[in-house]
Amino acid sequence: MSIQIAPSILAADFANIQKEVEMLNASEADFIHVDIMDGVFVPNISFGFPVMEAIKKHAKKPLDVHLMIVNPDQYLEAFKKAGAEVISVHYEACNHLHRTLQYIKGLGCKAGVALNPHTSVELLEDIIEDIDLVCLMSVNPGFGGQKFIGNTYERVKRLKSIINRKGVSTMIEIDGGVNQVNAPLLKEAGADVLVAGSFVFSSENPLDTIKNLKSIS
Ligand code: DX5
Ligand code: ZN
Numbered sequence: 001m002s003i004q005i006a007p008s009i010l011a012a013d014f015a016n017i018q019k020e021v022e023m024l025n026a027s028e029a030d031f032i033h034v035d036i037m038d039g040v041f042v043p044n045i046s047f048g049f050p051v052m053e054a055i056k057k058h059a060k061k062p063l064d065v066h067l068m069i070v071n072p073d074q075y076l077e078a079f080k081k082a083g084a085e086v087i088s089v090h091y092e093a094c095n096h097l098h099r100t101l102q103y104i105k106g107l108g109c110k111a112g113v114a115l116n117p118h119t120s121v122e123l124l125e126d127i128i129e130d131i132d133l134v135c136l137m138s139v140n141p142g143f144g145g146q147k148f149i150g151n152t153y154e155r156v157k158r159l160k161s162i163i164n165r166k167g168v169s170t171m172i173e174i175d176g177g178v179n180q181v182n183a184p185l186l187k188e189a190g191a192d193v194l195v196a197g198s199f200v201f202s203s204e205n206p207l208d209t210i211k212n213l214k215s216i217s
Contacts, residue, residue, distance in 0.1 A: 003187050005214050006031035006064050006173065007206075008197030009055060010046060011144045017051070020201075021058040027210040031064040031086065033175070033195045035144075036079075038069040041093050042142035049082050056083030064193075066114060066175065068141045069093065073100055080107040088112030088135045088173075091119055101130045114175070116141065117149050121159040128162055131170050133193070139176030145198040148177030153189045160190030184216045 007029050012020035024032055034055065037046040046068075056063060062085035069075065072089040079087055087109045094100050097113065104111040114135035115121065124134065136155055139146040156172055163170050173193035174186050183194055196213060203209040 001192075002214060003183070003191065003216060004030035004171075004193040005210055006033040006193055006195045007200045007210060008033040008035055008144060008175075008195050010035040011197035011201035013201075014047075014051070017054055018058050021055055023206060024210075025058070025060040027207050028214045029061055029210050031193070032059055032061050033197075034063050034065045034084075036065060036067050036069060037142060041070045041090065042068045044142045049078060052079075052082045059083070062086065064088070064112075064173075064195075066112075066135060066195075067093075068114075073103060076100075076103055076107060080109055084109055086110040086112055086133060088114045088133065090114045090116070090141075091123065092116055097127060098130060101127070112173070114141070117152075121155050121162065124159070125162055125166075128166050128170055129168050133171045133173055134159060135173045135175050135195075137176055138174050138178070138182075141176070146177055148179070148182050152182075153185055156186060156189040156191055178213075180212065180216075183213055187216055 037044045039045040063083050064086040065084040066088050087104045101111040110132040112133035113131050138148050138152040171192040174191045175195040178194045178196040179199045200206050200209050
């Protein structure tokens, strides 16, 4: 199966958000990745509901919402209302992850869990059946445009072997520093979805960049 691509809107030109979303609609992207940062869980603030609603208004692709926030439970319903189709919460931000995942599913969304680079993938062994997507961070969350952390390949392989052993269909998404060099290696290691922000939006032709990422072998 070909890899799925989720361009991160964080790297887009927010003064031209409609144009940027229309470009993604016309592209081969499978999702639009939406990064929500609260200035507490991560040392940066991105944007909130009014901007997300503006994105949703024009989007023809599903919104893959990555919550880099503390206490995500209290905002899940609002993110569903703002147009989320996939909601990922951070493992490190949830004391009752099982309950949070059931809550997300109860809203009719796909439930994702994001893992910081230092968090062992083996910690998901007992909950993997309940996870639709694992968002493996390949940078420390908080900023676009950072350097890819090399041990991610190893982490993808270990996570893939847990998924295979348990016989579940959880997808593996990689987030941070994805480019044309690491994309084929990530696919080979077992990744299903690649998030790409600056690599797509700072390229001369984002449509071609998405197409090329999508067609990696
Ligand atoms: C980082 C975000 C990423 C980021 C990816 O905190 O979660 O989704 O936007 O951007 P690039 O591809 O530029 O690393
Ligand atoms: Zn993200």
